[in-house]
Amino acid sequence: MIELLWSIFDITLVLLLLALAWNTCSTRDVMRAVTLFIAMGLLLAIIWARLKAPDLALAEAVIGAGISGALLLSAIRDYPSTAMVSQRSTLIEGIINILTLALTILMSWAVWHGLNMSDGVRLSEQVISQLPVSGVSNPVTAVLLNFRAYDTLLELAVVLTAVLTVLTLNEKRAGYKVSSPLLQGMTRWLVPLLVVTSGYLLWVGAHAPGGAFQAGAMLAAAMILLQLAYPSRRQEFNNYLLKILLVIGIFTFVLVGLWMMSLNDDFLGFTPAWAGSLILIIETAATVSIATALTLAYLGGRPKGWEAGNHTDSKIAENGGAE
Amino acid sequence: MIDTLAILAIFSGLFFFFSGSIGLLRLPDLFSRLHALAKADNVGLALVALGVIMLEPDPLNDIKIAVIWLLVMAASAISSHLVARHALREIRDD
């Protein structure tokens, strides 16, 4: 009986997810598509929780639905509100449909075959056996920041690259109009609560679901909320502080890695006695960096002093590339 | 005894969520839909939270669930207000 109820629950979730995805992808009204996408993000968070991935549920709710939703909603202004009717010939559209359907069927067969043919050997056994040495007791944090720390370092570099692109491409955009006093009143108690919760998520990531990315994204959400509630009070950031905050995550990471290389002859190979503290230091710096990066990605526009056509650039261009 | 009460609370909460969703689909206007969503979903969440609190043995988690309920109520009230305000502005500007 319980099995049947769980199966009904799973099938309902999957059908709802597919229906939301289909409607997101096939609608031509841009606002409707973005709203359905945010709803799909929240449903995905529920599915992650059902599939015993609480870290991911937190991350998807904050990053996938929250930050991504805010980014998309703020980008709607650049595009017309309805997509034009497609002008491709029906033949090409039919070919695309048939090919994607064939690919989907092939992939379904591949997934089914792979699940049946797997010999059941998992990396999880190695991870669980090495968990006491890793310095934390949450296996996802152990994998993310100890066993596969190099991947996380490169991920921080990817985030930094994306933010640098966003910061240099466009002019600063005019903000929204004056917001409601109710929103300002709610922000007054919500933003401190978000900051405290983000610190808690950072700390608790060592032994419970949580971690640097969820905490950083929650801080970014708090900053976005501040920007939405008090749009006229936006100040210019101190450029040095901006650069330091953006870079401190990667900097700390590489510094710790080099230190470990000098001690243990292994880049990012933590000595087991210090692993817990080192992970906490790296996570704190990464939280600050990620929060700054995601907030700047939302705000967009060039900060003061980064304008295009700086005098040094044009001088170099005049001299034909030489200084 | 507690289990039966908890299950009853959760199912009546589900009934309120269901009626809120039917209101979202069937009511004609934005404002009436907001009304259905904000009111019915808040009561539904309160009943589901009550049921979960009755089933939860740890009192610290009970306080957390109650705080979650309060936060969701505040967020839902403020976001309904913002949506209605924007819609009213659009109607007035036409």
Next chain:
Amino acid sequence: MISEQLLYSLAGVGLFGIGLRATLLHHMLLLRLLALNVCGAGVFLIFIAIAYGGVEMIADPVPHALVLTGIVVAVSATAMALALGRRLQALNDE
């Protein structure tokens, strides 16, 4: 009944197919971005479905870490693509 791993993996494949079709068929950048993100969500779902081990056992943490990295990279790439799109629109308007 069908195992959860297979059900959610097939749902992930379905999501990927839906997103891929919409990426190829739409013209507007924003709608194509949304469809690409749906593709990404499908891939994440396949990962997590394979990592799921059942109600008793702990889930495999390695795919979870990979998908966590993937979610953050996806949102960064979306932000960058939106900035590029805005620049393209500005250049096309000149």
